[in-house]
Amino acid sequence: MIVVVTGLPRSGTSLMMQMLHAGGFPVLCDDQRPADDSNPAGYFEFEPIRRIDRDQSWLALAEGKAVKVVSPLLRYLPASQDYRLIFMARDLRETLRSQKTMLIRRGIDDGLNDSAMADHFSRHLTEIRQWIRKQDRFTVLDCDYARLVADPASGVDSVCDFLGVPLGRQAMRDVIRPELYRQRSEPEQ
Amino acid sequence: MFEPRIRIDRELHRQVEEVARQAGYSSVEEFVTHLLEKAVADARQSQSEQDVRQRLKGLGYIE
Incomplete structure (x- = not known):
C-alpha cells in the first residue's frame, strides 16, 4: 500500500504528513526542504516528486509509506500501483492567501491574479476529483483542514480507520496546533 | 439587436460549408460556433495549466 497525501499547495498536506509521522506511520521524505516560517514543523517532502512528470523511479521506495504529492501532480502517479489518497481540502481563499504569503517569503512575485488562480484551482479540483473517481487504483479519504484543526480527535480517528493500522492517536492529535492555522477566512453570513 | x-474569404467559406455538411452540421453557423467554442475552451485550458505550473514552480513543488 502506498499512501498519498494530496491537495492543493497550502491546504494542510504537510500537517497530515506530520501527523502520520508522529503516529508512527512511515513517511517518504528527505531533508531537501527544511522547515521555515511557512511550515515551522517541516514540509515532509521528497525531492524527486518535483520531477514526477518525467521520473517515477522512486515509486518502489514509497511502498508501505506515505508520500506527499500535491493534487496537480496526481496524474503522473504510475498506473501500476494502488494508492490510498488522503485528500486535504481547505477554503480556497485561505489556500490562496497562504500561497501568496509563502511566495512573498520566498521573494517571488509570480504575477498571477488571485481571481484567475481561484478559477484555475477550482476547475482543477473538480476535474481531478472526477478523474480520481474513474480510476480503480485510488481509495480516497477526504479531510477538511478547518474541521481537522477544530476537532483533532475525530480527524485522527477517521485517518486511522481509513489506513486500518494501529497508530499513536494521541501523538497525531498533539501535532495539530491551532495557532498555525493562520489564514482563516471569516465564516460566510 | 444585431x-x-x-x-x-469566399473560398474558405465554400470549404467550410462543404466540411460542415459532410460532418453532419445543420448549418455553417452551427459548425463554426462549435469550432470557436472548442478553440476558446482549449486556449483557456492551456492558459490555466500554464498558470498552475507557474504557481507550483514559485512555491517549489516542481522544478
Whole structure:
C-alpha cells in the first residue's frame, strides 16, 4: 500500500504528513526542504516528486509509506500501483492567501491574479476529483483542514480507520496546533 | 439587436460549408460556433495549466 497525501499547495498536506509521522506511520521524505516560517514543523517532502512528470523511479521506495504529492501532480502517479489518497481540502481563499504569503517569503512575485488562480484551482479540483473517481487504483479519504484543526480527535480517528493500522492517536492529535492555522477566512453570513 | 458578423474569404467559406455538411452540421453557423467554442475552451485550458505550473514552480513543488 502506498499512501498519498494530496491537495492543493497550502491546504494542510504537510500537517497530515506530520501527523502520520508522529503516529508512527512511515513517511517518504528527505531533508531537501527544511522547515521555515511557512511550515515551522517541516514540509515532509521528497525531492524527486518535483520531477514526477518525467521520473517515477522512486515509486518502489514509497511502498508501505506515505508520500506527499500535491493534487496537480496526481496524474503522473504510475498506473501500476494502488494508492490510498488522503485528500486535504481547505477554503480556497485561505489556500490562496497562504500561497501568496509563502511566495512573498520566498521573494517571488509570480504575477498571477488571485481571481484567475481561484478559477484555475477550482476547475482543477473538480476535474481531478472526477478523474480520481474513474480510476480503480485510488481509495480516497477526504479531510477538511478547518474541521481537522477544530476537532483533532475525530480527524485522527477517521485517518486511522481509513489506513486500518494501529497508530499513536494521541501523538497525531498533539501535532495539530491551532495557532498555525493562520489564514482563516471569516465564516460566510 | 444585431448579431456579430465575421468576414471570411469566399473560398474558405465554400470549404467550410462543404466540411460542415459532410460532418453532419445543420448549418455553417452551427459548425463554426462549435469550432470557436472548442478553440476558446482549449486556449483557456492551456492558459490555466500554464498558470498552475507557474504557481507550483514559485512555491517549489516542481522544478
